[in-house]
Amino acid sequence: MKILVNEKGKKFLIGTDDLHTDHGYIKKEEIGSSNPGDVLKTHLGREFRVLKANINDYIELMDRRCSIILPKDLGVMTAYTGLGYGQRVVEAGTGAGAATIFMANVVGETGHVYSYELREDFSQIAEKNVKGFGLENVTLKCQDVVEGIDEEDVDLVFLDLPKPWEVVEHARDALKSGGYLAAYTPYIDQVKLLNRILKKRSFSNLKSLECLVREIEVKDKGVRPKTRMTGHTGYLTFGRKI
Amino acid sequence: MKILVNEKGKKFLIGTDDLHTDHGYIKKEEIGSSNPGDVLKTHLGREFRVLKANINDYIELMDRRCSIILPKDLGVMTAYTGLGYGQRVVEAGTGAGAATIFMANVVGETGHVYSYELREDFSQIAEKNVKGFGLENVTLKCQDVVEGIDEEDVDLVFLDLPKPWEVVEHARDALKSGGYLAAYTPYIDQVKLLNRILKKRSFSNLKSLECLVREIEVKDKGVRPKTRMTGHTGYLTFGRKI
Amino acid sequence: MKILVNEKGKKFLIGTDDLHTDHGYIKKEEIGSSNPGDVLKTHLGREFRVLKANINDYIELMDRRCSIILPKDLGVMTAYTGLGYGQRVVEAGTGAGAATIFMANVVGETGHVYSYELREDFSQIAEKNVKGFGLENVTLKCQDVVEGIDEEDVDLVFLDLPKPWEVVEHARDALKSGGYLAAYTPYIDQVKLLNRILKKRSFSNLKSLECLVREIEVKDKGVRPKTRMTGHTGYLTFGRKI
Amino acid sequence: MKILVNEKGKKFLIGTDDLHTDHGYIKKEEIGSSNPGDVLKTHLGREFRVLKANINDYIELMDRRCSIILPKDLGVMTAYTGLGYGQRVVEAGTGAGAATIFMANVVGETGHVYSYELREDFSQIAEKNVKGFGLENVTLKCQDVVEGIDEEDVDLVFLDLPKPWEVVEHARDALKSGGYLAAYTPYIDQVKLLNRILKKRSFSNLKSLECLVREIEVKDKGVRPKTRMTGHTGYLTFGRKI
Ligand SMILES: C[S@@+](CC[C@H](N)C(=O)[O-])C[C@H]1O[C@@H](n2cnc3c(N)ncnc32)[C@H](O)[C@@H]1O
Ligand SMILES: C[S@@+](CC[C@H](N)C(=O)[O-])C[C@H]1O[C@@H](n2cnc3c(N)ncnc32)[C@H](O)[C@@H]1O
Ligand SMILES: C[S@@+](CC[C@H](N)C(=O)[O-])C[C@H]1O[C@@H](n2cnc3c(N)ncnc32)[C@H](O)[C@@H]1O
Ligand SMILES: C[S@@+](CC[C@H](N)C(=O)[O-])C[C@H]1O[C@@H](n2cnc3c(N)ncnc32)[C@H](O)[C@@H]1O
Missing domain, CATH: 3.40.50.150 (Vaccinia Virus protein VP39)
Structure with missing residues (x-):
């Protein structure tokens, strides 16, 4: 499973919808087609890195x-x-x-x-x-x-x-x-x-x-x-x- | 892999030969046909329990x-x-x-x-x-x-x-x-x-x-x-x- | 040196003046003539115990x-x-x-x-x-x-x-x-x-x-x-x- | 009270007699007139330093x-x-x-x-x-x-x-x-x-x-x-x- 990490290291679980954050949103289609290591941008231009969640990320979230x-x-x-x-x-x-x-x-x-x-x-x-x-x-x-x-x-x-x-x-x-x-x-x-x-x-x-x-x-x-x-x-x- | 444990908890690795201990020997055939949980006896009558070695037993030995x-x-x-x-x-x-x-x-x-x-x-x-x-x-x-x-x-x-x-x-x-x-x-x-x-x-x-x-x-x-x-x-x- | 301790265990240093607290005041004369172990009352009736300060009380205050x-x-x-x-x-x-x-x-x-x-x-x-x-x-x-x-x-x-x-x-x-x-x-x-x-x-x-x-x-x-x-x-x- | 310390740091209590050690003896008169900091020698030439015992030296000995x-x-x-x-x-x-x-x-x-x-x-x-x-x-x-x-x-x-x-x-x-x-x-x-x-x-x-x-x-x-x-x-x- 994938998660997104913002510039400050905060982690976000990905559901089946668009990701809405304080710094703008990212479309679900864009998230869906991304790969671990990719960098996605919100509509406000803030960067989120795609990460394959490991077990600790997951238990944390x-x-x-x-x-x-x-x-x-x-x-x-x-x-x-x-x-x-x-x-x-x-x-x-x-x-x-x-x-x-x-x-x-x-x-x-x-x-x-x-x-x-x-x-x-x-x-x-x-x-x-x-x-x-x-x-x-x-x-x-x-x-x-x-x-x-x-x-x-x-x-x-x-x-x-x-x-x-x-x-x-x-x-x-x-x-x-x-x-x-x-x-x-x-x-x-x-x-x-x-x-x-x-x-x-x-x-x-x-x-x-x-x-x-x-x-x-x-x-x-x-x-x-x-x-x-x-x-x-x-x-x-x-x-x-x- | 199997190991043998004597009455005091001391563990013995099993090789391809008979097991010789201070308290007598056990034949390799007997060892070979034993199952975890079985109790084997040396020719002097001392008991050894058969155990499936777990990783810590093994690293110890x-x-x-x-x-x-x-x-x-x-x-x-x-x-x-x-x-x-x-x-x-x-x-x-x-x-x-x-x-x-x-x-x-x-x-x-x-x-x-x-x-x-x-x-x-x-x-x-x-x-x-x-x-x-x-x-x-x-x-x-x-x-x-x-x-x-x-x-x-x-x-x-x-x-x-x-x-x-x-x-x-x-x-x-x-x-x-x-x-x-x-x-x-x-x-x-x-x-x-x-x-x-x-x-x-x-x-x-x-x-x-x-x-x-x-x-x-x-x-x-x-x-x-x-x-x-x-x-x-x-x-x-x-x-x-x- | 003396200190006062309220009912909750909070400690107060004694100066040369009356002691004013959230739960009323105690007159300096009364404090002056008190001995360790005595219980003084504020004008609102709350109890303060007189204690001879030990070194830890003092360093704390x-x-x-x-x-x-x-x-x-x-x-x-x-x-x-x-x-x-x-x-x-x-x-x-x-x-x-x-x-x-x-x-x-x-x-x-x-x-x-x-x-x-x-x-x-x-x-x-x-x-x-x-x-x-x-x-x-x-x-x-x-x-x-x-x-x-x-x-x-x-x-x-x-x-x-x-x-x-x-x-x-x-x-x-x-x-x-x-x-x-x-x-x-x-x-x-x-x-x-x-x-x-x-x-x-x-x-x-x-x-x-x-x-x-x-x-x-x-x-x-x-x-x-x-x-x-x-x-x-x-x-x-x-x-x-x- | 005085103690003697040998070259290896080993400590010795001083009694009223001569000090006998594995590395020779020191006369009681010599010990008696020594001061902390002095270095005394056994008859075999080994050095012992005189120390004023502090409480830990003493409890140790x-x-x-x-x-x-x-x-x-x-x-x-x-x-x-x-x-x-x-x-x-x-x-x-x-x-x-x-x-x-x-x-x-x-x-x-x-x-x-x-x-x-x-x-x-x-x-x-x-x-x-x-x-x-x-x-x-x-x-x-x-x-x-x-x-x-x-x-x-x-x-x-x-x-x-x-x-x-x-x-x-x-x-x-x-x-x-x-x-x-x-x-x-x-x-x-x-x-x-x-x-x-x-x-x-x-x-x-x-x-x-x-x-x-x-x-x-x-x-x-x-x-x-x-x-x-x-x-x-x-x-x-x-x-x-x-
Ligand atoms: C501290 S929690 C376990 C936390 C879990 N180890 C974890 O890391 O997420 C203890 C749980 O044991 C359950 N429990 C208590 N007695 C039980 C019993 N007799 N049978 C089954 N569950 C029980 C409680 O309802 C509670 O959910
Ligand atoms: C402390 S031992 C490892 C013990 C091992 N973790 C264990 O639990 O059994 C360190 C080992 O690293 C090896 N070593 C040191 N430098 C190395 C290098 N540049 N490349 C490969 N091995 C190296 C040493 O030869 C030594 O066997
Ligand atoms: C951590 S405080 C000491 C706290 C003190 N031990 C206590 O428990 O209250 C270190 C103090 O050393 C002083 N200091 C630093 N260098 C010094 C120097 N060369 N000579 C004298 N004081 C010095 C500093 O000004 C500071 O007040
Ligand atoms: C562990 S030792 C004390 C060691 C000591 N604190 C020291 O550092 O050298 C406990 C001592 O308490 C004594 N003791 C036990 N019950 C006692 C009692 N009711 N009245 C007096 N001494 C008692 C024992 O005889 C024993 O010598």
């Missing part, structure tokens, strides 16, 4: 009505679970679908993401978001994951919901031998309880961690970490079925 | 003769560049191939990783490592990347070598519009110089960061971060061709 | 026209240099005097702080601030420290100015055997250059570090680090004359 | 039989509570006396530290350590602090023991208006419980935090944080009596 998990945490989760092409993943809850889209983009056409969401409104937003990025390897399920996981032999169960411990037993049943459970939780109390249940349910290689990303400011007068940083998002907890 | 980049940094790099299935990636230098294998596992059969390495000995180790994991979407090139990048229209150029700034211009030529350059460097001085050159060569969205992973210890007597942590591995620097 | 160094960095500096009662300290630049007041409060009546400041306006603000807290062990000097340090046999030279390397030689002359130089600098480039000069001038036990303070949020629904934190203030560099 | 709190945490505690000369402090437990000595060195001759310790063996070690540094403003009490605090009107109650919440009420009684309670605890579970009790006992300005110190390596080939760092020591919790 899509409809997000609940708080989404940040790229840093998805990246570390991916690396620690060995997520890769062809894998089958179960997720709960879907929320706006940021993690869903990220994981679907990694497991690819030969893999699949099954995502459970309790609330119908979120499930619908996620549906729109997943479709909008053109992903066909996702099944969204408006179901309570605590009542059960339909899938079997999956590589990863990823949980971003308030009480992940309620899903541990279902996750164990759904996972293949060697598969991972990964959970994202903001509170340390959740980490504690989840670890207790994972242990009880014989998960191996338990690990809990937090990932801090610190940006570096490179200016002419010197290099230094940025003054402001995100001090906390959530903890990641991992267990493996062996 | 493979031949690594140079320092490899850690999962946390590969994960954050993946998330920030939107790496996904079907993408084409250029990498330099290959080293032992840890990043190569990680990225090949993400881009999948419809994607490809082209990896440049100056030293023939490393290139050969990497070849063995890549083949050993059964990846067919990798091309290893024993070439100096400073002399040029043969590929075009790639999604990502990933650099883990001492002077990434020498490759910026070639990277720009090789990248498609919207593609990313990502570099991993241990020293802040490298971050500074690389940013200068990326700016000069008109890369956009420049960002440099460090990723810190802190493990949490969950014990009966209480929860706390671990006493020891890795204080630094390297900085990640990103630029986008727009 | 005083006139600060330049950026001041944070308590965390002063605390770590104190601990790493073994600052204590009776010591003699040279400081540059004074700025608004936050570090001056902090150090004077530690070295006490038997110690002394000599503080150099280039700009007369800052020196005057600092004078007002130091006097206001009732400290008599401080000498403020409106002098360029690069032109020389008048004192000898001091325990600590503390530098918070852009080019601390210009002062290294003077600091060495001023320090007693076993004394410390400590410098606070925002940029890593400054750390690099300062270390080079400290080495050249035979300082021992060189150490550079950064101190990160992360607040923990303790709420009924759970415990977690705060979402926002200060990602960077400055680096501390230490050298010892041996 | 003294007898420490239990785990002591690190300078970074003492420094931040000092800064956040506004510890300074002339203040009166209650501490529990004493342990080997590292925090005791640090605080006594700050409050000075006009201040005082009263330190409670349950175990007689620790109390005796602490006694030796405190005396050894020549401090006369410390009272060590071999008493269970849970049974009560004898002092009144103190500026700070500092707690480094497993169940600080058992001391909150006594601390409140002992503190003057505006005074601080500060506690150091390794586990987050302790932070949680302590905050609950502090709230219940009407302490104000509750704050819990952790302090991370990260060393920077400045070498010719570049600048970078050190590979290894201390990931956790303990949390600091503060409350104020207002």
Whole structure:
């Protein structure tokens, strides 16, 4: 999918209509026939560059009505679970679908993401978001994951919901031998309880961690970490079925 | 590929021969006919569980003769560049191939990783490592990347070598519009110089960061971060061709 | 010195006049005869508690026209240099005097702080601030420290100015055997250059570090680090004359 | 008090006897008549420099039989509570006396530290350590602090023991208006419980935090944080009596 970027770096999703901006409009026909790298002009002469949206552009622009998990945490989760092409993943809850889209983009056409969401409104937003990025390897399920996981032999169960411990037993049943459970939780109390249940349910290689990303400011007068940083998002907890 | 895990969690790669361990041997025929999840016994009665190796098991066990980049940094790099299935990636230098294998596992059969390495000995180790994991979407090139990048229209150029700034211009030529350059460097001085050159060569969205992973210890007597942590591995620097 | 704290925790410095607030006034006579712990009422009946100002209350309320160094960095500096009662300290630049007041409060009546400041306006603000807290062990000097340090046999030279390397030689002359130089600098480039000069001038036990303070949020629904934190203030560099 | 430093920077406490080292001995008379800055030679010709011990030298060399709190945490505690000369402090437990000595060195001759310790063996070690540094403003009490605090009107109650919440009420009684309670605890579970009790006992300005110190390596080939760092020591919790 294509997006347009103005001179200041602001990004615009392209729909099926003309693009109207503060600096003039661009006709849908012109947008339709453009290619990534092209520069289009509004009727007022302002330049917009055509870009093939990558997944981060898209997640930035899509409809997000609940708080989404940040790229840093998805990246570390991916690396620690060995997520890769062809894998089958179960997720709960879907929320706006940021993690869903990220994981679907990694497991690819030969893999699949099954995502459970309790609330119908979120499930619908996620549906729109997943479709909008053109992903066909996702099944969204408006179901309570605590009542059960339909899938079997999956590589990863990823949980971003308030009480992940309620899903541990279902996750164990759904996972293949060697598969991972990964959970994202903001509170340390959740980490504690989840670890207790994972242990009880014989998960191996338990690990809990937090990932801090610190940006570096490179200016002419010197290099230094940025003054402001995100001090906390959530903890990641991992267990493996062996 | 299969691996064996003993009662203490130690992992063993399986070759074409019998497995000999401190606690007895297991016949190759028995190993050959086993399935993930099975438990095999040595002639001394010790149990080994059969596991389908995932990428982290494999990288842990493979031949690594140079320092490899850690999962946390590969994960954050993946998330920030939107790496996904079907993408084409250029990498330099290959080293032992840890990043190569990680990225090949993400881009999948419809994607490809082209990896440049100056030293023939490393290139050969990497070849063995890549083949050993059964990846067919990798091309290893024993070439100096400073002399040029043969590929075009790639999604990502990933650099883990001492002077990434020498490759910026070639990277720009090789990248498609919207593609990313990502570099991993241990020293802040490298971050500074690389940013200068990326700016000069008109890369956009420049960002440099460090990723810190802190493990949490969950014990009966209480929860706390671990006493020891890795204080630094390297900085990640990103630029986008727009 | 006394301050008043309203019901919301807001603090007020007491001058020589009546205190006028949004919630009514309190007469100067009443303030004058009050003791720490007392509760005074405005003519509108709102309560203000009398508190003996500690150093942090005071620094919070005083006139600060330049950026001041944070308590965390002063605390770590104190601990790493073994600052204590009776010591003699040279400081540059004074700025608004936050570090001056902090150090004077530690070295006490038997110690002394000599503080150099280039700009007369800052020196005057600092004078007002130091006097206001009732400290008599401080000498403020409106002098360029690069032109020389008048004192000898001091325990600590503390530098918070852009080019601390210009002062290294003077600091060495001023320090007693076993004394410390400590410098606070925002940029890593400054750390690099300062270390080079400290080495050249035979300082021992060189150490550079950064101190990160992360607040923990303790709420009924759970415990977690705060979402926002200060990602960077400055680096501390230490050298010892041996 | 004097110490000797050999050519490699190793430090030696001086007793009342000759100093015997791997590189020869130095006579007690020679040591006795030396001054800080002097260089003494062993009978084998190796050089030892005389240094006036500062508090960190001393704590490094003294007898420490239990785990002591690190300078970074003492420094931040000092800064956040506004510890300074002339203040009166209650501490529990004493342990080997590292925090005791640090605080006594700050409050000075006009201040005082009263330190409670349950175990007689620790109390005796602490006694030796405190005396050894020549401090006369410390009272060590071999008493269970849970049974009560004898002092009144103190500026700070500092707690480094497993169940600080058992001391909150006594601390409140002992503190003057505006005074601080500060506690150091390794586990987050302790932070949680302590905050609950502090709230219940009407302490104000509750704050819990952790302090991370990260060393920077400045070498010719570049600048970078050190590979290894201390990931956790303990949390600091503060409350104020207002
Ligand atoms: C924080 S959001 C997930 C955000 C998502 N990871 C993202 O990045 O966009 C948590 C979601 O879990 C859903 N949820 C909570 N309990 C659930 C359950 N038992 N089964 C399915 N979904 C549930 C909530 O409705 C909410 O949408
Ligand atoms: C730190 S290692 C890479 C490790 C690798 N990322 C991994 O995780 O296994 C850096 C490698 O870059 C190679 N290298 C250095 N300069 C190069 C150049 N100009 N062209 C190709 N390879 C180069 C070195 O020989 C070395 O093997
Ligand atoms: C960042 S401020 C110091 C703030 C101070 N540490 C505090 O916490 O309030 C730096 C000060 O150094 C002063 N300064 C810069 N160069 C100086 C010099 N060569 N001699 C004396 N003061 C100098 C500046 O005028 C400025 O007021
Ligand atoms: C971790 S150590 C203190 C170390 C000390 N802060 C230092 O830096 O050297 C804790 C001490 O508290 C003492 N302690 C525990 N409970 C106590 C109590 N109720 N009253 C007095 N001391 C107690 C223990 O015996 C132990 O020596």
